[in-house]
Amino acid sequence: MTNNIIDGKQIARKVTEKVKKRVEDLKTLGITPGLAVVLVGNNAASQTYVNNKTKTCEKLGMYSVLIELDEQVSEEELLKQVELLNDDEKIHGILVQLPLPNQIDEDRVIAAISPLKDVDGFHPENVGKMMIGQPTFLPCTPFGILKLLEYSSVDIAGKHAVIIGRSNIVGKPMGQLLLKKDATVTYCHSKTKDLHVYTKQADILVVAIGRAKAIDASYIKAGAVVIDVGMNRDEYNKLCGDVDFTSAKEVASKITPVPGGVGPMTIAMLMENTCLAAENTCKN
C-alpha cells in the first residue's frame, strides 16, 4: 500500500500550534503555563525525552524547570521535591520521568503529585476519573494516539480495537479511551495464547509489547489501522518499533512509523495537558 503512513511529527506540530495560541491567551491574563520535569539518574533515553519536553515548552512560550536528581537519591528526598513543586505557584504541571531506580516506589511518588498538577494523568484519582468519563488529564501516549486517529480520519465507533500490552501508562488507558469512543475492545498480553486469533480480527491494532519487530504482516488483517507504540533498537542499533514496519505497511490501511509516529504525540499531548492545568487555575 502507498501513502498509508501516519505522520506523527506533522500531526504533533498541528497540535502544538494550537497549544501555542492558548499559551498566548493565558499570558494576556498574566499566567505563564509552567512545567516541572523531574529526572532521576542518567538513563540516556530519559535524558533525551526530558530535554525534548523542556525544549518544546520553550518553543511554545511556556516556563519549564528541569530538576535532576542523583541515581541514588532516596524516596524521601524525591517526595520532598514533589511537595515543593506541589506548593510552587509558577508550576502548573509536574512530571516525574519514568522509569525510576529500584529503591523508589513509583506508585508512592505518583500518588504524591497533586492531582491538579498531574499532567501525565497517572495519579489514581485522575485514572479513576478517566475510567468513569469525567474530565481530567489523559495519559499522554494514549491521548496522543486518539489524536493521531482523529487527524487521520479513522472512525472508531463500532470498530474492533485490539490492544497488545497492559501497562498502566499505555495499554490499560488506551483500551478505556477507545471504549469511550464506542470501540469494541480486546486486551492481549504476554500470557495471551494464540495471539494471531485476536490480532487478525483487529480493525485497529495498538501494539505496545516492548519487543523489536514482534508483529509482522501475518498478524494483521488486510486494511487494519496499525499503531506502533514500541521503541527498540534493531540488530543494527537502529531505532525501531514493536511492528515489522516493512511487511506490515503492505497490509495495513494506515500505520505509524517509529520514529516519527506515536513518540512526538506523547510530547505534544504533555504540552496540551500543561496548558489545560494552567487554564484550570482560572476556573478555581
Ligand SMILES: Nc1nc2c(c(=O)[nH]1)N[C@@H](CN(C=O)c1ccc(C(=O)N[C@@H](CCC(=O)O)C(=O)O)cc1)CN2
Ligand atoms: N513520566 C513519564 N515517563 C514516561 C513516559 C511518559 O509519558 N511520562 N513515556 C515514555 C517516554 N516518553 C516520554 O516520557 C517518550 C518516549 C519517546 C518519545 C519520542 O518522541 N520518540 C521519538 C524518537 C526519539 C529518539 O530518537 O530516541 C519518536 O518516536 O519519533 C517521546 C516521549 C516512558 N516514560
Ligand SMILES: [Mg+2]
Ligand atoms: Mg521502581
